[in-house]
Amino acid sequence: SHKALIEADIEIQKREIISGLEKGQVLEGIVKNVTSYGVFVDLGGVDGLVHITDLSWSRINHPSEVVELDQKLNVVILDFDDKKTRIQLGLKQLSQHPWDALSADLNVGDKVKGKVVVLADYGAFIEVAEGVEGLIHVSEMSWSTHLRSAQDFVKVGDEVDAQILTLDREERKMSLGIKQLHPDPWADITAKYPVGSTHNGIVRNYTNFGVFVELEEGIDGLVYISDLSWTKKIKHPSDFVAVGDKLDVQVLELDVENRKLNLGHKQTQDNPWDAHEATFTLNSDHEGTVKEKTDKGAVIELPGDVEAFVPARLLEKEDGSKIGKGETAIFKIIEFSKEFRRIVASHTATFKEVEAKNIKAQAKKVESSEKSTFGDIAGLADLKKKMEGK
Incomplete structure (x- = not known):
């Protein structure tokens, strides 16, 4: 068999090559196969693998970016197993490490x-x-x-x-x-965004406690939830604005050292509580609609987009039932605080007061009647004394 003779010769050559292999040795080979993870190189009867990470000092996505089939290469032996059947080769190691070649300047x-x-x-x-x-x-x-x-x-x-x-x-x-x-936008922040100045920004994000508004690239400020509206009680900023919305803001505080900007939205508008103070006077009656209701009471909406709180016991109607969510009724203002932006109202007081007035009127009538009777008795006593004297 001629084939058996050739195979025997190849095996002898293979053993000779393997026996002479040493780490660090540079050999010439031919690219036999290209895979996604590396390149197989024929070293003359013995195959070795150049892993993709050992092909180039630069990052590559596929070995085909560096080598091609049947290409002749010089490779260095990096490692092999005890029987020298699995040989690890390197290509990039034959060139200087890029960091060593980096300019000293x-x-x-x-x-x-x-x-x-x-x-x-x-x-x-x-x-x-x-x-x-x-x-x-x-x-x-x-x-x-x-x-x-x-x-x-x-x-x-x-x-x-x-x-x-x-x-x-x-x-x-x-x-x-x-x-x-690029220039640091905070370098001239005090001149560009002084306290009290008003600007228009974009809502970039919000948290439970407020809204982050970007005035320009690099300049972000926080609008606390309490500074969003003069009148509305906002539970979460997302109920008031959405990301991407434009929002008018006023600079309230500026901390250049810590790069913090405190902004307010409601400050760009007139404080309606100045007007509310004259409108919602104590004991004045107004029509309101129950917006939300809990065990503690209800939030009602009054004219002018104003909200007030009504304790649960003061939601009672004249027939003994309670006002429900969405119902509209007359409410009496029993507490007004401009400082804390708080209005407390009562529906019960609207008819209880009438009852109280009626009772008071009846009491006065009785009192007047009693005084008249006592006056008559006193007059008769005087007349009797005068008659006896005569």
């Missing part, structure tokens, strides 16, 4: 240009030179303190300019920043 503060190669929520990795990457954290992408995802700023493949923030050649680490290439 490159320092912190320098401007660099690079391509976005990896994107995560927390930031983006930028290749500033072949095999040299730096991380731009999302907090270094914008002056805004209201952080978003890195995907909102860049995408893979984008060419970006950045500034070197930290550089550690020994650890081969570099951090970059984009916002440093």
Whole structure:
């Protein structure tokens, strides 16, 4: 068999090649197969694998970006098993590590240009030179303190300019920043947004306690829930505004050192409680509709989009039943506080007062009648005395 003879010769050659293999040895081979995870190289009867991570110092998505079938390559032996049947090869190790080749003139503060190669929520990795990457954290992408995802700023493949923030050649680490290439909007904040000034911003986000409004890129302020409306009792900001809405705001407080801006929306409007004080006087009657109802009482809506609270016991009707949600009735103002923007009303007082007035009137009538009787008796006594005297 000629074939058996050839196979025997190949086996002898294979053993000779394997016996002479050493780590660090450089051999010439031919690309035999390209897979998604690496490249198989024929070293002359013996196959070795170059893993995708050992093909290039730069990040690659597929080995075909670096090599092709039947291509001749010089590779270095990185490792092998005891029988030397599984051989691990490297291609990138034959060239100098990019970090070692990085210009010595490159320092912190320098401007660099690079391509976005990896994107995560927390930031983006930028290749500033072949095999040299730096991380731009999302907090270094914008002056805004209201952080978003890195995907909102860049995408893979984008060419970006950045500034070197930290550089550690020994650890081969570099951090970059984009916002440093633009003026800090907080630098002239006191001149641009002085306390008391009014502006129009965009609602970017909200929490249980308030709304974050962006006045410009990098300038965010908080409107506390209590500063949204003069009259409405808002349980959650989403009941009042939606993300993306435009909102008029006034600067209430400015803390430059801690980059905090306290804003108010209701302050851009006249305080209606000045007018309410004259309208909703004590003991005045107004028509109201029950908006919400709980065990403690009800919130009613009065004319002029004003809300008042009615304790549960004061919701009782003249027939003994209670006013329900959605019902409209007459309510009497029994408490008004401009300072705390609080109005307390009562429906029961509207008919109880009439009863009280009737009772009072009857009492006065009886009292008057009694005085008249006593007066008559006293007159008769005087007349008797006079008659006796005569």
